[in-house]
Amino acid sequence: MIGxxxxxxLENKAPELLVDVHGLGYEIQCPLSTIFALPATGEIVTLHTHLAIREDAHVLYGFATQKERTLFRTLIKISGVGPKLALAILSGMETNRFIQSIQDQDPGALVKIPGVGKKTAERLIVEMKDKLAQLGSQGAELITPMEALVEKNSRTDALQDAEGALIALGYKPTQASKAVSNVAADGMSSEDIIRAALKAM
Structure with missing residues (x-):
């Protein structure tokens, strides 16, 4: 297991990264929360990883913190939630808001995440509530505030990053472009734009 x-x-094409380790390039799938926290290309990055082995592929998932990885591993243990949907959940909703939605038994908030339907939201609430209780006091140790993530300075890069992130979440390019254009303003980071666009959708 690669931990x-x-x-x-080398490359940051959300949600996939290419990381060079002594001449060996690793392709790593990451949630947007991790993407926001990355350094610039060409710099050293450290990721906590989870290796998923399937019949047709070995897929490596990376996370900025052990807390994110813990939540990811908890999610994929739930019936009907695979790695792809787990990444969408971590990308589509702030971690502490997700945990709060589970604790509040609020499926309405969860179905706003692309790929999460009513039945999946209800299953998440039932199964995650017990798992969060086992992991610690109301899952508090899993919270990774979005405010701690690194902001992007360039407006152009921020717009492109935001559009790419929304497309990676499952939105069509035209939807992503329109949503970003409607909410973007001077001084907003890609994180701010994505958050505003998701709220407006």
Missing amino acids: RIQGTL
């Missing part, structure tokens, strides 16, 4: 990777960030 941790440290190397040079």
Whole structure:
């Protein structure tokens, strides 16, 4: 099992990264929360990883913190939730808001995440509530505030990053472009734009 990777960030094409480790390039799938926290390409990055082995592929998932990885591993243990949907959940909703939605038994908030239907939301509430209780006091140790993530400075890069992130979440390019255009303003980071666009959709 590959549990941790440290190397040079060669490419950042959300949600996939290419990380060079002593000449070996690892393709790693990441949630947007991790993407926001990355350094610039060419710099050293450290990721906590989870290796998923399927019949047709070995897929490596990376996370900025062990807390994110813990929540990811908890999610994929739930019936009907695979790695792809788990990434969408981590990308589509702030971690502490997701945990709060589980605690409040609020399926309406969860179905706003692309790929999460009513039945899946209800299953998440039933199964995650018990798992969060086992992991710690109301899952508090899993919270990774979005405010701690790194902001992007360039407006152009922020718009492109936001559009790419929304497309990675499952929205059509035209939907992503329109949503970003409607909410973007001077001084907003890609994180701010994505958050506003998701709220407006």
